[in-house]
Amino acid sequence: MQTSLISNRINANDAQEADDILRRCVHCGFCNAVCPTYQLQGDERDGPRGRIYLLKQLFEGEAVTQKTQFHLDRCLSCKSCETTCPSGVKYGRLADIGRNVIEQQVGRPWHQRRLRQLLMLTLPYPQRLKPLLRVAYLLRPLFSSKLKNKLPIQRPCPVWPAIRHPQRVLLLEGCVQRGLAPHIDALAAVVLDQVGISAVRQPNAGCCGALNYHLSDHNGSLNFMRRMIDTCWPQIESGVEAIIMTASGCGVMLKDYAHLLREDALYAEKAVQFSALARDLSEVLRSEDLSALNVTPRKLAFQSPCTLQHGQHLNGVVEEILRRLGFELTPVIDGHLCCGSAGTYSILQPQLSEQLRANKLQHLQNGQPDMIATANIGCLLHLQQIVDVPVVHWVELLAEGLST
Numbered sequence: 001m002q003t004s005l006i007s008n009r010i011n012a013n014d015a016q017e018a019d020d021i022l023r024r025c026v027h028c029g030f031c032n033a034v035c036p037t038y039q040l041q042g043d044e045r046d047g048p049r050g051r052i053y054l055l056k057q058l059f060e061g062e063a064v065t066q067k068t069q070f071h072l073d074r075c076l077s078c079k080s081c082e083t084t085c086p087s088g089v090k091y092g093r094l095a096d097i098g099r100n101v102i103e104q105q106v107g108r109p110w111h112q113r114r115l116r117q118l119l120m121l122t123l124p125y126p127q128r129l130k131p132l133l134r135v136a137y138l139l140r141p142l143f144s145s146k147l148k149n150k151l152p153i154q155r156p157c158p159v160w161p162a163i164r165h166p167q168r169v170l171l172l173e174g175c176v177q178r179g180l181a182p183h184i185d186a187l188a189a190v191v192l193d194q195v196g197i198s199a200v201r202q203p204n205a206g207c208c209g210a211l212n213y214h215l216s217d218h219n220g221s222l223n224f225m226r227r228m229i230d231t232c233w234p235q236i237e238s239g240v241e242a243i244i245m246t247a248s249g250c251g252v253m254l255k256d257y258a259h260l261l262r263e264d265a266l267y268a269e270k271a272v273q274f275s276a277l278a279r280d281l282s283e284v285l286r287s288e289d290l291s292a293l294n295v296t297p298r299k300l301a302f303q304s305p306c307t308l309q310h311g312q313h314l315n316g317v318v319e320e321i322l323r324r325l326g327f328e329l330t331p332v333i334d335g336h337l338c339c340g341s342a343g344t345y346s347i348l349q350p351q352l353s354e355q356l357r358a359n360k361l362q363h364l365q366n367g368q369p370d371m372i373a374t375a376n377i378g379c380l381l382h383l384q385q386i387v388d389v390p391v392v393h394w395v396e397l398l399a400e401g402l403s404t
């Protein structure tokens with residue numbers, strides 16, 4: 001794609017990066033075929049090729065309108081288009097750069113601004129989220145059935161095992177998951193302990209920065225990243241072998257620190273080390289002997305989150321672990337498509353999100369599974385709202401037969 005970027009809207013490094021990405025695009029449109037919003041809307045501007053064109057106009061200095069913002073807002077950032085693109089176009093990065101510019105150039109109605117601020121003031125802080133959740137449970141009898149279904153299912157949280165193995169990893173508990181489903185990381189620690197790996201906690205590490213980043217608060221997000229690195233640094237220096245997340249949405253962010261902090265003189269080098277240690281739980285367990293786990297194999301459908309398959313390129317890894325343990329995985333049509341959760345997308349774009357969820361649940365239940373497993377807290381909470389089949393994090397299945 002021919003470009004003539006005007007860089008006064010973005011800094012020189014972003015301009016160069018955007019230019020490099022845009023030049024790779026050959027307009028073939030293969031990406032449209034795998035884009036969930038293009039499939040639903042059938043509008044070129046709601047597909048990656050059209051959005052790339054809108055972004056090109058933006059970077060070239062053409063007027064930015066609310067129309068551009070509207071179509072960018074409808075993008076899920078699922079990166080399904082990146083996985084399919086034969087030219088290696090990094091659409092996700094281009095969209096992130098563009099959204100930041102749009103946010104500064106185009107205003108938002110007050111109710112959108114307030115909602116976004118509210119999300120940024122609550123979700124990344126478990127100490128704020130937990131009391132709100134307690135109040136919501138108290139008021140539950142007064143809620144409509146739709147609102148009742150939005151409350152996460154509470155499960156018992158096991159005791160975190162003591163550090164007793166020479167092999168140690170840092171297990172980050174994040175923010176939303178720590179607030180709404182802390183049992184997932186505690187169970188991951190139990191499973192790791194069972195296979196000979198001690199999971200060290202770092203309760204003050206906080207949010208990875210993904211939420212703010214995807215709401216175009218890049219400065220706020222970078223501050224979360226710096227805090228994360230500072231808090232974890234003593235453990236990194238003491239030799240933890242990996243930094244693990246059980247939520248794939250956070251994992252993909254940790255792996256991006258090296259790129260996102262590359263211009264920060266104080267943190268760039270540390271960010272490279274940090275990202276090099278970042279792993280999804282499946283990357284650690286795939287090479288371990290799991291025979292000591294006493295699982296009950298069942299028929300299940302695995303919903304591979306976009307952040308796992310398109311973001312971290314780990315398609316098939318969890319599935320392979322589950323099959324190795326004897327689970328029967330039912331086929332899932334269009335497994336590459338997003339379930340509609342996508343961070344705060346389900347709150348900001350409820351209509352599209354609900355359509356995507358309905359399609360996803362239909363595909364997940366086609367093979368009549370006993371349960372649905374996933375690898376990201378956002379997908380889990382989103383899917384379990386309207387389905388009778390239990391929805392769990394896959395590590396919960398591995399921990400079932402262990403005393404907790």
Ligand code: SF4
Nearest residue numbers: 025026028029031085
């Ligand atoms: S598949 Fe890649 S090269 Fe083709 S239009 Fe989409 S982004 Fe451009």
Ligand code: SF4
Nearest residue numbers: 035075076078079081
């Ligand atoms: S990130 Fe997802 S929703 Fe956005 S353009 Fe790419 S495929 Fe479509």
